Amino acid sequence: MFTRLYFGLTVSLIATLYLFFIFSESYIRKYDVEMFLRDGRYFLEQYIEQKGSDNSLYKELETTQKEIFYIFKLELLSQWDGSSPCNNCEKIFTIDLVPVYLSNNNLYIAVFPIPNTNNHFVFREHAEFFSHDVPWYQNPTVLFILALTSCVIFVLCIAIYLPLRQLQKQTYSFQQTQMKFGNGKLAERANEKLPAPVGHLAKSFNKMANEIESRVIQSQIFAQAIPHEVRTPLSRIQLVNDLLRMKSQPTEAALHDDIDLYIEDINNLTTSIIMLSKLTSMESSFYETHRSNLNLTTFIPSRISAHPHKKINIVTQIAENIVVRCDSTMARLVVDNLIKNAIKYTHSSVKISLIDHDTYLELSVEDDGSGIHESKRKEVFMPFARLDKSRNSKTGGFGLGLAITHAALTRLEWAIDITHSNMNGANFTVIIPKPSNID
Numbered sequence: 024m025f026t027r028l029y030f031g032l033t034v035s036l037i038a039t040l041y042l043f044f045i046f047s048e049s050y051i052r053k054y055d056v057e058m059f060l061r062d063g064r065y066f067l068e069q070y071i072e073q074k075g076s077d078n079s080l081y082k083e084l085e086t087t088q089k090e091i092f093y094i095f096k097l098e099l100l101s102q103w104d105g106s107s108p109c110n111n112c113e114k115i116f117t118i119d120l121v122p123v124y125l126s127n128n129n130l131y132i133a134v135f136p137i138p139n140t141n142n143h144f145v146f147r148e149h150a151e152f153f154s155h156d157v158p159w160y161q162n163p164t165v166l167f168i169l170a171l172t173s174c175v176i177f178v179l180c181i182a183i184y185l186p187l188r189q190l191q192k193q194t195y196s197f198q199q200t201q202m203k204f205g206n207g208k209l210a211e212r213a214n215e216k217l218p219a220p221v222g223h224l225a226k227s228f229n230k231m232a233n234e235i236e237s238r239v240i241q242s243q244i245f246a247q248a249i250p251h252e253v254r255t256p257l258s259r260i261q262l263v264n265d266l267l268r269m270k271s272q273p274t275e276a277a278l279h280d281d282i283d284l285y286i287e288d289i290n291n292l293t294t295s296i297i298m299l300s301k302l303t304s305m306e307s308s309f310y311e312t313h314r315s316n317l318n319l320t321t322f323i324p325s326r327i328s329a330h331p332h333k334k335i336n337i338v339t340q341i342a343e344n345i346v347v348r349c350d351s352t353m354a355r356l357v358v359d360n361l362i363k364n365a366i367k368y369t370h371s372s373v374k375i376s377l378i379d380h381d382t383y384l385e386l387s388v389e390d391d392g393s394g395i396h397e398s399k400r401k402e403v404f405m406p407f408a409r410l411d412k413s414r415n416s417k418t419g420g421f422g423l424g425l426a427i428t429h430a431a432l433t434r435l436e437w438a439i440d441i442t443h444s445n446m447n448g449a450n451f452t453v454i455i456p457k458p459s460n461i462d
Contacts, residue, residue, distance in 0.1 A: 032183050040172060056116050056123050059131045063121075063146035066097065067135050070144065091149060098145035100134070108132055108145050193221040201228065209236040250293030261286050295423040299406060302356075302430035317354055319345045319377055319384070326358045327375065332366050340376035345384060348458050349435055356431040360424040361388040361451050368392040369448060384455040390448035400441040404429040 073079035081097070084090035088099045100108070105122075107114070109132060112124040124132040132147040196214065203211040212232060213225035260282070268279040320343055327337055365373040369390035378385040395403060402408050407422040432439050437455050444450035
């Protein structure tokens with residue numbers, strides 16, 4: 024923005040100076056012509072006054088009709104028809120009924136009527152004295168104008184540049200604060216002591232930031248406090264259920280088992296909520312990333328074996344000796360949740376592949392389930408997402424697994440995409456940037 028502003032101001036300044044020279048040239052020329060006509064009238068008056076006198080300075084003019092008088096050339100014309108008094112002359116002004124011409128060598132020529140006669144007095148500059156053959160860089164007038172113009176441009180540039188540069192620094196500082204706030208540093212605030220308009224923007228931003236921070240903190244408190252508070256009554260319910268189990272009839276055992284499952288579901292839900300809350304909080308130090316070398320070739324099969332899949336057939340295609348530098352906890356959250364998701368929604372088979380490309384690794388988890396419609400693929404990463412009949416709470420889970428996966432991917436700076444699988448189900452593809460070197 025500031026580059027365009029600087030460019031626009033520079034163009035405007037040049038255009039202003041150009042127009043100034045055009046109009047000033049016309050004004051200066053008219054002033055020079057008036058001075059020239061003043062000299063011409065003086066010579067005409069002197070000629071009329073001394074005409075016929077023995078001491079006249081204009082005897083040659085009366086005799087030959089022409090005379091060179093110092094720096095001017097004088098000439099008498101009889102019965103002048105108004106045509107140009109010289110070849111290639113251009114009429115530029117008519118002042119007080121006196122036409123003024125400009126010759127091709129930029130010399131002025133004026134034709135004055137002589138009172139009470141039909142003759143005209145031609146007054147022109149002598150070319151030998153008004154030569155314009157001097158190079159422009161040796162012309163004092165040109166050099167003065169150039170020096171004056173340079174000084175004006177320099178002063179204006181400094182006067183424009185300094186406040187714009189200051190405004191640019193203030194804007195950049197305000198932008199950096201916004202970026203930090205947007206990246207999760209909710210305590211960041213802009214400097215309100217800056218002059219307008221940045222100062223006004225900073226005050227509005229800080230007011231908005233205070234409101235956002237307050238709401239986010241409240242949400243995090245609820246998200247983390249409520250699950251903890253729920254666990255206490257759950258423990259009591261579990262205890263009461265165990266006591267009742269001891270006194271109940273064998274036919275009631277199934278009911279107590281159901282209660283245990285419900286308690287376990289709620290415990291899993293509270294654990295997932297706490298984990299998601301901490302993962303999505305950029306201020307969280309609990310889930311601060313600690314990078315280390317991780318061998319994905321052995322890591323992925325170990326995570327597959329950690330999840331019972333009973334009759335589900337899991338096929339793997341994993342490249343050898345693939346080592347990445349990442350946070351192993353975050354990587355486990357990504358791989359575990361993708362595997363559990365595939366096992367949960369597949370019909371019979373899951374395919375897990377790790378492909379080594381030139382600049383990145385591609386981890387794919389495919390299933391042969393019902394798949395995910397293209398319009399719903401962004402929603403699956405939202406907490407408690409419920410898409411369709413094939414993916415609902417009846418299949419198990421609460422819709423937090425993929426939300427946790429997405430949060431962990433964000434911290435790892437990995438990317439994920441959902442496409443249609445060749446197995447007619449869903450295909451979750453994780454793009455892992457390949458490090459330049461592994462320490």
